[in-house]
Amino acid sequence: MHHAIISCLHANLPAVEAVLNDIDKQGIDTITCLGDLVGYGPQPNEVVELIRKRGIATCQGCWDEDIIDGLNACECSYPSQLAERRGHLAHQWTDDQLTDENKCFLASLPTSLRRDRLLFVHGSPNSQHEYLLPDMDAFAALERVETAGADILFCGHTHQPYVRELRDGSIRVRLQSAEHGNDQGEELTLPMRKIVNAGSVGEPRHGSTNATYVIHNDATDEVEIKEVAYDVARTCQAIIEAGLPKVFAWRLSHGFEFAEQAEDASHVCER
Amino acid sequence: MIERWALVSGLRGDLETYELIQRDLKKTRGVTALFVLGDLVGPERNCDALLDRLRNPHRGDLKPDCIYGWWEEQLLAERGFRGERKADALRLSQGEDTVSALLNTVNPSHLKWLASLQFGFIELDCALIHGSSSDVGDNLTAETSPLILLDRLTRLNVNRLFTARSTKQFHLELTGGGINSQVKDLNGKREQQQEVPKRSVIGIGAGLNYTLYDIGSDKTHFLTAGSKTNPKGKGFA
Ligand SMILES: [Zn+2]
Ligand SMILES: [Zn+2]
Numbered sequence: 001m002h003h004a005i006i007s008c009l010h011a012n013l014p015a016v017e018a019v020l021n022d023i024d025k026q027g028i029d030t031i032t033c034l035g036d037l038v039g040y041g042p043q044p045n046e047v048v049e050l051i052r053k054r055g056i057a058t059c060q061g062c063w064d065e066d067i068i069d070g071l072n073a074c075e076c077s078y079p080s081q082l083a084e085r086r087g088h089l090a091h092q093w094t095d096d097q098l099t100d101e102n103k104c105f106l107a108s109l110p111t112s113l114r115r116d117r118l119l120f121v122h123g124s125p126n127s128q129h130e131y132l133l134p135d136m137d138a139f140a141a142l143e144r145v146e147t148a149g150a151d152i153l154f155c156g157h158t159h160q161p162y163v164r165e166l167r168d169g170s171i172r173v174r175l176q177s178a179e180h181g182n183d184q185g186e187e188l189t190l191p192m193r194k195i196v197n198a199g200s201v202g203e204p205r206h207g208s209t210n211a212t213y214v215i216h217n218d219a220t221d222e223v224e225i226k227e228v229a230y231d232v233a234r235t236c237q238a239i240i241e242a243g244l245p246k247v248f249a250w251r252l253s254h255g256f257e258f259a260e261q262a263e264d265a266s267h268v269c270e271r
Numbered sequence: 272m273i274e275r276w277a278l279v280s281g282l283r284g285d286l287e288t289y290e291l292i293q294r295d296l297k298k299t300r301g302v303t304a305l306f307v308l309g310d311l312v313g314p315e316r317n318c319d320a321l322l323d324r325l326r327n328p329h330r331g332d333l334k335p336d337c338i339y340g341w342w343e344e345q346l347l348a349e350r351g352f353r354g355e356r357k358a359d360a361l362r363l364s365q366g367e368d369t370v371s372a373l374l375n376t377v378n379p380s381h382l383k384w385l386a387s388l389q390f391g392f393i394e395l396d397c398a399l400i401h402g403s404s405s406d407v408g409d410n411l412t413a414e415t416s417p418l419i420l421l422d423r424l425t426r427l428n429v430n431r432l433f434t435a436r437s438t439k440q441f442h443l444e445l446t447g448g449g450i451n452s453q454v455k456d457l458n459g460k461r462e463q464q465q466e467v468p469k470r471s472v473i474g475i476g477a478g479l480n481y482t483l484y485d486i487g488s489d490k491t492h493f494l495t496a497g498s499k500t501n502p503k504g505k506g507f508a
Contacts, residue, residue: 134454134456135454135463137425137465138450138451138452138463138465139418139421139422139425139450139465139467140421140422140425140426141452142418142450143418143419143421143422146416146418147418147419160456161456161457162454162455162456163454163455163456164452164453164454164455165452165453165455166450166451166452167450167451167452167453168449168450168451169448169449169450169451170448170449170450170467171417171418171421171445171447171448171467172445172446172447172448172467173417173443173444173445173446174443174444174446175413175441175442175443175444176441176442176443176444176491177413177439177440177441177442177493178439178440178441178476178480178493179440185446187448188416188417188418188448190418190450206456206457207457208457212457223455225455225456225457227457
């Protein structure tokens with residue numbers, strides 16, 4: 001069975017509509033959403049209501065969490081102080097716009113969803129704010145999947161779609177302990193695991209303006225990264241009309257090619 | 272000349288144990304630093320005398336450098352030093368009585384000092400932390416999956432992590448291995464190979480059980496204060 005995974009919708013209604021349309025056209029009816037329904041974009045209520053209406057299983061993203069809890073994230077969530085200031089502006093605007101009912105819905109979202117050996121999270125199993133970047137340390141990446149007890153981990157949050165296969169892993173160790181003295185050493189064989197990042201529907205950062213999502217085949221475990229064109233100009237217009245920072249519109253129309261990247265992606269905010 | 276560190280934890284208010292360790296260290300060659308990796312306090316006995324001694328070393332004491340541990344975290348949380356968080360972990364695992372016992376073992380005059388203690392030290396290419404950078408209560412042992420141990424080392428980007436939370440004494444070295452990874456994105460596919468870095472996690476023990484670490488030779492010695500063992504006798508290469 002094929003199922004679709006979407007993430008980081010970011011209140012961009014034209015992008016969400018285009019992606020759902022693309023999924024419907026293929027006759028796929030299981031859709032999982034990895035959160036960040038709101039933030040940056042101009043149509044937070046419309047996007048939340050569409051997801052609710054369609055009954056799409058959703059986990060909570062970093063923006064969804066922050067809208068509910070107030071800005072819990074420390075500065076480390078932002079790549080720079082400038083990005084932080086803009087983030088705060090967008091946060092305030094989204095907070096003002098969202099209806100109480102939609103806020104309640106975001107508050108009710110779980111931090112993870114599990115279907116057998118598949119685990120769905122926003123950032124990582126540790127935190128909605130942790131970035132699992134495609135080239136992060138392979139052992140650390142495997143640790144996230146393994147500790148969570150999954151075969152395949154679906155995540156978003158980086159806004160860059162990718163499929164990473166981790167295989168043929170082993171770790172040799174030698175133990176010296178007060179109880180047992182010197183040990184001969186042993187080798188641990190690591191299991192094969194996959195991380196699938198669904199990219200972003202509403203705020204792509206992979207170098208093109210197209211929305212991205214992924215389709216996973218349950219039987220073969222094949223993953224396809226999909227790109228969908230949508231009416232970017234319509235969203236940009238709405239961003240400017242809403243009085244949101246213009247740079248968000250500029251970013252959408254450039255596919256975020258000059259994106260600021262989090263410097264220390266492995267950093268997890270302890271707060 | 273040998274240069275070695277002494278690593279101590281889990282004193283939990285026991286001044287007598289601390290004095291035995293100090294006496295041991297006085298007889299040991301080359302000890303240049305004494306690190307106390309948390310759990311200075313505990314619910315079993317009044318901790319004020321030990322805290323006084325740690326804060327105001329006697330003449331002849333090796334001066335201790337302290338960080339906070341799991342028990343300090345519980346105490347400080349319950350005393351309002353951690354925002355809205357209370358001693359939830361302690362309450363859950365040992366109940367309300369232990370929480371109040373803990374509050375009674377430490378005079379409030381010590382709280383500010385305890386709250387000023389750091390989470391950990393980075394010395395040379397080593398991290399000294401009560402649990403790990405993941406959590407002060409991270410219970411790393413020799414049985415913990417090497418994948419998790421490697422992750423904790425990677426998070427800190429150090430070659431050695433000295434940890435105390437498990438109260439066990441062990442030196443687990445990652446000696447080899449690797450992993451292949453393939454990344455597919457919209458630009459295509461790329462393969463990566465990564466080797467296991469030569470790194471170690473060292474459990475330093477608790478209470479009378481402490482550890483000496485020889486910096487130059489990367490040797491650990493697991494000792495018990497007051498016993499007759501010669502530091503050389505129990506060395507591990
Ligand atoms: Zn996002
Ligand atoms: Zn996010």
